Amino acid sequence: MSDNNGPLYRTPTLDPDVLEQWSSYVERFENDSDFIAQQVEQGVMVTTLDRLVGMLDGVYNWGRRSSIWPLGFGLACCAIEMIATFAGRYDLDRFGAALVRASPRQADLMIVSGTVTKKMLPQIVRLWNQMPEPRYCIAMGACATGGGPFKEGYNVVSGIDKYIPVDVYVPGCPPTPQALIHGVMTLQRKIDGQSIRDLSWYRRGEVEEIPVPVLGADLIDLRRLPEIRGQLTPVAAEGDGAGEAGPAAEPAVEAVADDTEA
Template sequence: DKAYNWSRKSSMWPLLFGLACCAIEMIATAASRYDLSRFGMEVMRPSPRQSDLMIVSGTVTKKMVPAIVRIYNQMAEPRYVLSMGACATGGGPFKEGYNVVSGIDKYLPVDVYVPGCPPTPEALIFGLMKLHEKVERQSIAKVAWYRKESSGFVPVPILGPDIFDPRQIQLIRENTLGEGAASRSSGGGEVRVMPELLSDDVKQNLEAIRTRYLAKMKQPA
């Protein structure tokens, strides 16, 4: 494990894509002044097939979430996600925006959070060092991707009037149609429900829809 983890942390290739102003600091970190080549990370790959680290750098909009999840699914295992900045972590100053997701961790597993608006290159390097420490603690015999226990595939969120995780479809049906209609429309298949992945704004929208529906059902025909 020691030799394997040393080789992985010393040749971790980030994916080159930016979402907002944090990307400028990410690019500055990769320049000669901060010299990421000291850590074997000087090669930022333009393809997810050749990358094992996704740095989510900037504001995550609802239209961008499906693309981010698709890119993540195209990355080879072992893969890691670093949330860079206040926007990627919790929405930042745009948290109340109608088109902004309050944290990428609602849709992807995040390994390291780097706070800041935007974080400095030194802060990003510190976050990368924390990721290296996490890699050093891993055992190849215990990770799921090595034991073939899980494909690691993350369902791509569906973008409609609002964005929601397809794993929440049963919960959404129950809140909009009622439990009886939900059981009839599910087709008898098992749906894995993970309510903790629903963002607060989606929960509020679902509750408002449910309230309007119940009020309508109580009205005389």
């Protein structure tokens, strides 16, 4: 049989200094409320709703800014510079934005790179509506920004921002890859400033789609139908009553007196 009085079975004893330190520690917990608050602040994360939302904003924004997936399509010469930006020389993948998607339902960034013709605009708006929220748009080049050298042309839209919301404008004809990279960095800074409090895609309800323009004799923006009907109604009422808009009346020619001496 083993000896119970051996060194392994001795009653443990506390160091008097340690015991005194713990006694003073417990006494401060019982009598000092400031000491309790200090210990809780050090060991427990005490926060408010605003600070909690701020922390969530940081996580969400970091995830979105670091994984921007562009939609793979181009319109004109600016698309050549966009393709060069995605190549290895400029390495857009270091910003998390080089994973080009072939489907709008898997993309969250539309780069409108080139001249926006009236024939192509309905397809652009349709692709934009198919992209899930959050979604962003970069207008690349002078044509996508305001029409460029083809502004006011019979077949060109003077800026894509008249139909879909644009987050970043990249000027140039065409812009260099460095300019597009700067536009992506600007978009990342914009994402960092967003909050889940005031963003539409964090709220309940369906996202409102933009009406796709109708390509007829000219491009018809469906959002302006009430305005168009309001302008055509008085003209139709002055006609023969057939309900069709007649030609506009010619302005009256006023006689101008000749002030020259005979």
